[in-house]
Amino acid sequence: MNAVYGLFAGLSALLLVVAGFAVVTRRHFAAVVGFTAFGLLLSLAWVALAAPDVALTEAAVGGGVTGVLLLSASVQMRAKMEVLPSWGVRFIAAVLAAIVTAGLMLVVLMLPDEAPTLAPAAKESLAFTGMGNPATAVLMAYRALDTMLEKVVLLLALVAVWSLGRDHFWGGRPDFDFSTQTSGPLLLLARVLVPVGVLVGIYLFWVGADEPGGAFAGGALIAAMGLLAFFAGVARPPLVGSGWLRWAVVAGIAVFLIVGFGGFWGAGDFLAYPDGLAKPVIVVIEVAMTLSIALTLVLLVVGPPGRRP
Amino acid sequence: MSEIFGFTAACLVGLGLYGLIVHSSALRKILSFNVLGSGIFLLLGVIARRGAAAGLVADPVPQALVITGIVVAFSATALGVALIRRLDEDDEEEGEP
Amino acid sequence: MSEALDVFTRIAVSLGAMFFLAGTVGLLRFPDTLSRLHALTKADNLGLGLIVLGLLPQVAWPFGALKLVLVWVLVLAASAASSQLVARKVRGGKDRS
Numbered sequence: 001m002n003a004v005y006g007l008f009a010g011l012s013a014l015l016l017v018v019a020g021f022a023v024v025t026r027r028h029f030a031a032v033v034g035f036t037a038f039g040l041l042l043s044l045a046w047v048a049l050a051a052p053d054v055a056l057t058e059a060a061v062g063g064g065v066t067g068v069l070l071l072s073a074s075v076q077m078r079a080k081m082e083v084l085p086s087w088g089v090r091f092i093a094a095v096l097a098a099i100v101t102a103g104l105m106l107v108v109l110m111l112p113d114e115a116p117t118l119a120p121a122a123k124e125s126l127a128f129t130g131m132g133n134p135a136t137a138v139l140m141a142y143r144a145l146d147t148m149l150e151k152v153v154l155l156l157a158l159v160a161v162w163s164l165g166r167d168h169f170w171g172g173r174p175d176f177d178f179s180t181q182t183s184g185p186l187l188l189l190a191r192v193l194v195p196v197g198v199l200v201g202i203y204l205f206w207v208g209a210d211e212p213g214g215a216f217a218g219g220a221l222i223a224a225m226g227l228l229a230f231f232a233g234v235a236r237p238p239l240v241g242s243g244w245l246r247w248a249v250v251a252g253i254a255v256f257l258i259v260g261f262g263g264f265w266g267a268g269d270f271l272a273y274p275d276g277l278a279k280p281v282i283v284v285i286e287v288a289m290t291l292s293i294a295l296t297l298v299l300l301v302v303g304p305p306g307r308r309p
Numbered sequence: 310m311s312e313i314f315g316f317t318a319a320c321l322v323g324l325g326l327y328g329l330i331v332h333s334s335a336l337r338k339i340l341s342f343n344v345l346g347s348g349i350f351l352l353l354g355v356i357a358r359r360g361a362a363a364g365l366v367a368d369p370v371p372q373a374l375v376i377t378g379i380v381v382a383f384s385a386t387a388l389g390v391a392l393i394r395r396l397d398e399d400d401e402e403e404g405e406p
Numbered sequence: 407m408s409e410a411l412d413v414f415t416r417i418a419v420s421l422g423a424m425f426f427l428a429g430t431v432g433l434l435r436f437p438d439t440l441s442r443l444h445a446l447t448k449a450d451n452l453g454l455g456l457i458v459l460g461l462l463p464q465v466a467w468p469f470g471a472l473k474l475v476l477v478w479v480l481v482l483a484a485s486a487a488s489s490q491l492v493a494r495k496v497r498g499g500k501d502r503s
Contacts, residue, residue, distance in 0.1 A: 005313070012317040019321055019344050023328035028336060035340050042347055049311055049354040050366040057376045058350075061383050066343065069383075073336055073390045077397065082334055093330040101323030108315035108355070117360030118370040134369035135376065143373060150377045157384035161391040183494065189487035196480065216376055293380075300387035303394065 008048055015041050026082045028074040035070065039063025052212035053135040056204070060220035061297070068227055069301045130279040132210030139214065140282045144271050148256040151289065154296045155253060162240060165304030171241030174299075175306025178233045190232030197225040205290045209279070215286045219293030226298040237298075240305040249299070252292030255285050311358040314351055321348030335396075339389045346382050350375045411463040418460025425453030439496045443489050450485040454478055 018041060022034035039062040046055035084090065122134050125142040139147050198221075205218030229235040238245050256271075259281055263272040273281050325345025332338050353371045360368030425448055432445025458478045462471050 008311075008313050012313055015317055016320050016324070019324050019347075023324050023337075023341050023344060028334065031337060031340055035343065038344070038347075042351070045314055045317070045351065046354060049314060049351075049358045050361075051354055051357065051372045051375070054350075054354065054372050054375050054379070057379050061379050062343075062347070066383055066386055069387055069390055070336070070340060073393060076394065077334075077336060078401075079334065082332060082337055085331055085333070090331050093327050096330070097323040097327035100326055101319045104319035104322055104352070105316055108312060108319060108352070111315075111356070111359065115356070115359035115368075117362045117368045119360055119365045119368045120363040122369045123363040123365060134365055135372050138369045138373035139376065143370065146374070146377055150381055153381050154384050157388050160388050164391050164395045183491065185487040185490035189483060192483060193480065196476075214376070216380055297383070300384065303391055 011041070011045055011048065015045060026084065028077060028080060028082065029071075031082075032067065032070045032074045036063055036067035039067065051135075053133070053208075053214055053217070056212060056214075056217035057220065060217050060224065064224055065220055065227075065297055065301060068224075072301075128278055129273075129282060131282070133208060133212065133214070135212075136208050136214050140286065141273065141278065144256075147289075148253065148260070148271070151253045151256065151292065154293070154300075155250065158249065158296050158299055161300060162304050165240070165306065169305040169307060170309070171239060172305040172307040172309040173239055174237045174302040174304065176230055176237045176302040178231055186232045187234065190229050190234045194225045194229050194234075197228070198222055201225065201290075201294070205286060208286075209283070215290045215293060219290045220297060222290070222294035223297035223301075226294065227301060230302065237302045239309060241309060245295070248295050249292055252285075252289040255288035259285055311355050315355040318348045318351035318355065321345070321351065324348075335389070335393045339386055339393075343382065343386060346378070350378055353378075415460045415464055418456050422453045422456030422460065425449055425456065429453060440493060443492060447485065447489060450481060454481055 015038065018034055018038045022031050022038055025031050025034065040059060043055040043059035043063065046052070046058055119134075122138050122142055126132075126134055126137045129137050129141045131137045131140075201218040201221035203218075204213040204221060205215050206213075208214030208218065226235070230237060259273075260271040263270055263274075266272075266274040266277075322345050325341045325343070325348060328341025329338055329345065332341060353375050357367045357369070357371035357375075360371070362368070429445050429447075429449025432448070433442050436442045436445055455478055458474045461474055465471055465474060
């Protein structure tokens with residue numbers, strides 16, 4: 001028991017040191033590298049908190065894809081170093097942050113001894129959906145509405161990012177083309193790793209019904225493979241104006257809405273799944289969702305159209 | 310036992326808040342905001358772990374919330390980065406330093 | 407039999423952890439980029455290899471074992487390619503100056 005406690009304490013200390021470095025260092029590039037390492041360490045903390053699904057999502061989205069996004073932004077920025085405000089301002093900010101931290105620590109200490117929990121309710125819906133992984137069951141059945149609205153948030157973010165492109169580039173490709181500066185090892189890696197990675201992504205989504213995994217982790221992995229293909233120059237980002245892209249991006253929401261309104265007719269309520277058919281219906285939604293998540297994540301990273309169509 | 314991560318979460322929120330205030334560069338503000346968000350997610354994770362019941366090792370509802378939250382945080386980060394890049398381009402065109 | 411396998415797991419995983427420790431020390435202490443890369447590859451290849459080898463008797467045969475080996479092979483491929491990229495960048499920088 002004590003060894004485990006020591007391990008948790010060590011992991012916590014490491015998390016704080018790396019996060020502190022990412023926040024305090026003056027070089028932007030070093031800060032982003034620190035943040036990516038922080039995301040990977042954080043996923044270990046999620047394993048320690050018995051949340052393997054969150055760990056996979058954090059490693060893939062929080063560490064991996066966010067890391068690529070911030071890294072490419074930090075490389076493009078002209079100012080490489082941060083100019084910090086005076087000592088006085090920093091001191092006041094530190095005191096303020098310390099007060100908030102102390103308050104939150106008090107909250108942690110005062111958490112009720114008998115923790116409120118929705119686990120029994122979630123367990124009930126588990127039997128109905130025929131799934132073995134409670135986190136996936138909550139995402140897809142018990143709180144499916146949240147998951148659907150989150151797809152809408154992803155789509156709105158993509159619309160907002162696209163609308164930042166210049167008028168004369170509209171319908172063109174994002175400026176994310178490295179095909180002229182590729183190198184041998186990267187090309188080999190893209191050719192070997194991308195097919196395997198896509199397969200692992202599909203596996204993660206499929207196994208998510210009963211074991212850690214799910215549409216988010218699988219979709220993020222497939223997205224990472226797409227980015228690797230762009231970096232190696234074996235593929236180019238798609239034309240923002242192409243029709244198939246639009247359909248693929250909204251596929252997840254569309255299927256969700258069809259199933260949702262179908263619920264009125266088949267089971268008497270919005271997003272209610274008919275008895276006995278819950279699992280196949282959920283799988284159909286998840287297939288469309290994984291496709292949309294993977295594509296939207298890639299498109300959010302490569303940014304608005306930056307070349308003439 | 311999981312309380313130790315609760316304290317870590319509190320410290321992460323403080324660190325993120327500090328960075329959010331002192332940095333002048335928008336990219337570093339976004340990064341700090343992500344650290345702050347991670348702290349809040351971790352707090353939810355501790356609450357989920359404490360809610361172990363009915364044979365489950367943790368309450369899956371906060372965990373699902375965090376999974377949704379990570380993806381939403383990423384969308385917001387991507388939008389922020391796109392805004393920064395556009396601002397940077399426009400500054401360059403106007404010839405400002 | 408199973409006890410002998412447990413002992414084997416302990417020894418192999420501990421050895422692997424030692425390589426990680428040595429690799430990290432090298433990463434922090436070595437003077438230039440190329441020797442730091444050298445230290446890192448020891449951690450990735452031998453350290454992770456020994457840990458995977460040690461864990462093989464503990465997982466379901468054959469698919470669990472295959473997944474573990476796949477993890478090792480994928481990490482090898484990724485670390486070899488990224489080390490090449492870093493090394494090329496370093497060499498390229500030196501040639502120009």
